Amino acid sequence: MRGKTTFSKAVALVLCAFFGHQSTLARAQSAASRNPPPNPRIATGAWAAMRRQHPRLFGSRSYLQALAKARPEAYGRSAKGTAERFLPAAAVVQAVEGLSPEKVEAYRVQAMQNVARGVTDLHQDTWIWLHDTALIYDAFFESLSPDERRRIIEWMNGHLEKFKTDENAFHNSTLSKILTYVRIAYATWGENPRAQEFRDYAIKKLYEDKVVPVLQEFGAGGGFTEAGWYARGSLWHLTEALELARRFENYDGFQKAPRFFYQRLAYEMFQPFPGRWLYGAERFPEEGDGSHVYGSHTEYPRLMRTVLAQYFRGSPLAAAVMNKRRAASNAEIGLTDFRIGEEAQAPLDLATFPLAHFASGIGKVFARSDWSDDATWFRFEASDYWAGHQHFDVGNFEIFKREPLATESGEYTDYSSAHAMNWLVRSIAHNVMLVHDPAEKWANMRDGGRVAYANDGGQTKKWEWTADTLDQWKAKRREFERGDIIAYQSTPKYLYVAADCSAAYAPAKLKSWIRHIVFVRPSTFVIYDQVVSTKHEFSKTWLLHCQNEPQLQGTRSTILNGKSKLSVQTLLPAGAAARKVFGYTYGGQSFDVAPNALSESAAKWRLEVTPPAANAADEFLHVLSTDDGTAPQATLIQHNGQVGAQIGDVEVLWKGNSGTLKTDGQIFPLTRELKTGVFE
Numbered sequence: 295m296r297g298k299t300t301f302s303k304a305v306a307l308v309l310c311a312f313f314g315h316q317s318t319l320a321r322a323q324s325a326a327s328r329n330p331p332p333n334p335r336i337a338t339g340a341w342a343a344m345r346r347q348h349p350r351l352f353g354s355r356s357y358l359q360a361l362a363k364a365r366p367e368a369y370g371r372s373a374k375g376t377a378e379r380f381l382p383a384a385a386v387v388q389a390v391e392g393l394s395p396e397k398v399e400a401y402r403v404q405a406m407q408n409v410a411r412g413v414t415d416l417h418q419d420t421w422i423w424l425h426d427t428a429l430i431y432d433a434f435f436e437s438l439s440p441d442e443r444r445r446i447i448e449w450m451n452g453h454l455e456k457f458k459t460d461e462n463a464f465h466n467s468t469l470s471k472i473l474t475y476v477r478i479a480y481a482t483w484g485e486n487p488r489a490q491e492f493r494d495y496a497i498k499k500l501y502e503d504k505v506v507p508v509l510q511e512f513g514a515g516g517g518f519t520e521a522g523w524y525a526r527g528s529l530w531h532l533t534e535a536l537e538l539a540r541r542f543e544n545y546d547g548f549q550k551a552p553r554f555f556y557q558r559l560a561y562e563m564f565q566p567f568p569g570r571w572l573y574g575a576e577r578f579p580e581e582g583d584g585s586h587v588y589g590s591h592t593e594y595p596r597l598m599r600t601v602l603a604q605y606f607r608g609s610p611l612a613a614a615v616m617n618k619r620r621a622a623s624n625a626e627i628g629l630t631d632f633r634i635g636e637e638a639q640a641p642l643d644l645a646t647f648p649l650a651h652f653a654s655g656i657g658k659v660f661a662r663s664d665w666s667d668d669a670t671w672f673r674f675e676a677s678d679y680w681a682g683h684q685h686f687d688v689g690n691f692e693i694f695k696r697e698p699l700a701t702e703s704g705e706y707t708d709y710s711s712a713h714a715m716n717w718l719v720r721s722i723a724h725n726v727m728l729v730h731d732p733a734e735k736w737a738n739m740r741d742g743g744r745v746a747y748a749n750d751g752g753q754t755k756k757w758e759w760t761a762d763t764l765d766q767w768k769a770k771r772r773e774f775e776r777g778d779i780i781a782y783q784s785t786p787k788y789l790y791v792a793a794d795c796s797a798a799y800a801p802a803k804l805k806s807w808i809r810h811i812v813f814v815r816p817s818t819f820v821i822y823d824q825v826v827s828t829k830h831e832f833s834k835t836w837l838l839h840c841q842n843e844p845q846l847q848g849t850r851s852t853i854l855n856g857k858s859k860l861s862v863q864t865l866l867p868a869g870a871a872a873r874k875v876f877g878y879t880y881g882g883q884s885f886d887v888a889p890n891a892l893s894e895s896a897a898k899w900r901l902e903v904t905p906p907a908a909n910a911a912d913e914f915l916h917v918l919s920t921d922d923g924t925a926p927q928a929t930l931i932q933h934n935g936q937v938g939a940q941i942g943d944v945e946v947l948w949k950g951n952s953g954t955l956k957t958d959g960q961i962f963p964l965t966r967e968l969k970t971g972v973f974e
Contacts, residue, residue, distance in 0.1 A: 329556050330609040332546065332548065332606065334605045339544040340541055341541040342543055344542070346484060348432055348435035349385065349389045349432050350432060351433075352386060352389070352633055353633070355390075358386055362386075369386075369390070369632060371625055372626070372628035372632050373387050381401070381426060382629055385429055386633070388433050401430050401434055402430070404426070405434075405442075405446060408423045408449075411423065412452075413449065414453075415459055418460070420460075425477060427446060428450070428478045429481070431482065447485065450478055450482070454492070461504065462681070462760060462761075463504035463507070463762060463763050464680040464681045466524035466525065469505065469529065469535075472500050472532060474496075475493070475500070476497070476539055480538065496535065497539060501535075502550060505532070509551035510554070511764055512655035512656055513655050514554075514655035515557050515655055516556075516557035516973075521582025521583060521685070524681075524683050525581075526578070526591060526595050527591055527594045529594070529598055533597075536548055556973075557611075557973050559602055559973075561651060562595050564661075564662065567579070568662065568666070568668065568671050568695075574620060576596065576618075582685055583685075583709070585706060587892055590626065592623070593622060593624075596620070597627070599615045601634060603615050604636050612639065613639055614641070616638055616641035617644055617665075647665065648972060649661060649662050649789070650789045652782050652968070652970055652974050654970060654974055657778065658674070658675045658677065659675070659782060661673075661789045663816035663817065664816065668695070668696060669695070669816075670693065670694070670695045671695065672694075674691045674793070675688070675689075676778060676795055676809075677777065678774045679773075681760060685718070685719045685723070686724070686755075687702075687753075688726065688776045690725050693819065696855075697856040697857075698897070699860035700838050700840065701841065702897065703717070703723040703839045704878070705893060709741075710740060710741030710742070710744065712885055713885045713886065715745050715747060716883075719739075720750045720752050721750055723878075724837065725839060727807055727836060727837070728835040729751055729825070729827050729832050730749070730803075731749075731800070731829075732749070734754075734800055735747070735749070737755070748880070748885070750880055751835065754798070757770065758773075776795075776798040777797055777798050778794050779793050781965065782967075782970070783969040784969075784971065785962070786815070788815060788955055789813040790810075790813075790964045792810040792811070794808055795807045795808070801828075802828060803827055803829070803832050804827055805826040807823065807824070810948065812964065814941075814946075817919050818919050818921075819916075820916075820939055821914075822914070822915050822938075823913065825911070825914065826912075829910065830909050830910040833905075834914075836901075836903040836914045838900060839899070840855070840899050840900065841896075842854055843899050844874045844901055846874055849864040849865070849870065850925070851872060851901055860918060860919070860920055861918065861926075862918050863927075864915075865916065866913045867912055869905075870914075871903070871906060877898055915937065917941055926941045927941075928940065935949050936948065
């Protein structure tokens with residue numbers, strides 16, 4: 295299964311294994327403070343008395359009026375400036391100074407229109423209607439007649455027995471449903487005899503019984519089992535719900551999984567690409583279903599880390615994320631900053647902060663060359679299967695420097711289209727290995743078998759469907775097993791990570807695939823793949839996706855994007871053929887998608903490297919560089935059973951599944967160990 299390091303072992307390694315010496319940060323992070331105690335300025339239970347008045351969900355009227363007085367510019371821009379189109383802003387303005395009767399009436403009508411829908415059980419739509427109506431009920435309570443309040447409460451209460459979707463322990467909508475039910479509970483407290491049931495359903499049944507076991511099982515390093523922008527958005531919803539519960543009553547849900555919530559701050563340090571993007575926002579890899587265009591989803595991680603940093607105020611990670619503190623990229627998101635943002639603590643000097651992070655629970659590694667905006671950024675993953683928004687991408691890596699260089703492909707416009715089923719989620723759209731068995735077939739993908747499935751030569755589907763709870767997942771553990779991180783170590787000079795990706799493929803065609811990657815900072819990557827198929831005639835293909843057309847010259851390729859470039863040199867297989875391919879096409883078929891907002895920036899080019907002849911066992915060795923100057927020349931080394939590369943004064947060698955790195959006159963062992971750091 296996943297790479298595991300016990301808590302006690304991690305603590306023992308924390309002060310020296312990560313850097314090889316005792317850094318300032320490591321000295322400050324003793325074993326006793328690994329999961330520091332909470333230190334929020336608003337005490338747990340501080341808002342309990344507010345449950346007897348309206349409005350209350352965003353704080354009392356006097357609380358919001360004080361905020362407006364203290365932050366008049368933010369109030370004017372993000373509350374008054376967006377109240378005509380944005381319900382949360384209208385709720386704030388109504389509390390502070392009141393809205394026009396016409397606008398209040400419009401929201402009253404919206405609430406009653408939702409009630410007129412009757413009780414529904416629809417994925418996402420139901421909790422959104424409930425969520426909005428709860429906010430309207432609270433914000434415009436005095437403008438609703440007693441009969442309207444009664445009808446709203448009866449409508450909400452009807453969902454307790456009938457709204458049963460969106461309750462999967464691994465899935466994004468469960469976290470959003472928790473926020474909705476918590477808001478219903480506190481919005482109707484004192485008027486609704488079933489308010490406590492909503493609270494208990496959200497906190498006990500969904501959070502403690504379903505989500506918490508998942509966070510405890512897979513949350514080491516701050517990772518969550520959902521994928522793509524769904525993880526970023528839903529974790530913010532969960533954080534908002536738990537913070538609301540913490541303020542409204544003597545309940546601290548963060549302490550149910552403190553390791554996850556604290557280490558999520560470290561995850562959030564590495565998850566965004568370096569630098570800023572449109573409107574000053576951050577940019578993120580897709581990591582499953584998602585979008586690579588600007589949208590409010592880019593702000594959710596920032597909001598989450600704001601709340602968590604305030605909760606863990608004074609801790610090293612809370613201070614570290616202050617380096618990412620910035621203004622909201624749009625006025626609507628700025629309203630949340632207005633509501634929740636507190637005075638920031640002093641930022642931690644990142645000179646001593648780790649350069650890599652291992653979310654061991656979900657098998658994901660992030661690394662950087664440094665903490666500048668021009669840093670080379672790297673991501674690698676080898677995880678099990680939990681949720682429908684994941685892709686067939688075990689062993690996938692990404693490289694970024696100013697712009698995406700080695701990236702993922704596909705456009706997420708539909709969950710179950712032919713493009714999604716045959717390109718977006720499939721291995722062909724990721725930087726992995728393909729092993730082509732002409733007889734292989736795929737069946738009953740997440741579309742339920744509605745489209746015909748092509749043979750991309752990639753990873754297989756062993757499970758029937760997702761599991762609902764952690765116990766159900768464990769009962770089918772072998773079905774969901776796809777890959778393991780088997781080596782991880784990082785020092786200021788290098789990162790070494792390796793994964794056994796064999797279980798992701800059909801055993802009828804693949805015996806094993808081990809991928810080793812050495813990132814020699816600041817700009818060199820050595821990628822060594824050992825691949826053994828069950829039959830020699832099953833062709834193998836090494837993939838690398840990019841946005842712009844690669845320039846090929848023999849065994850060397852150059853990928854340009856903006857002011858950055860990625861140089862790629864193939865050292866093995868000897869005599870390998872490299873070709874560039876454009877479009878969502880393979881096996882004589884194309885899986886295009888209608889032009890949309892994602893199309894312009896989509897990665898539609900790829901490199902394919904194949905051996906010159908059919909073999910059961912093949913070795914692939916590539917040297918990649920993000921150096922802005924002349925690409926370094928790599929030389930293949932093969933002697934005494936060793937294989938590797940010489941790049942200037944850097945030498946990387948493997949023999950079997952272990953190796954060595956020589957750099958700056960020092961030799962470092964590359965062994966099958968998981969040397970987690972301070973924060974994993």
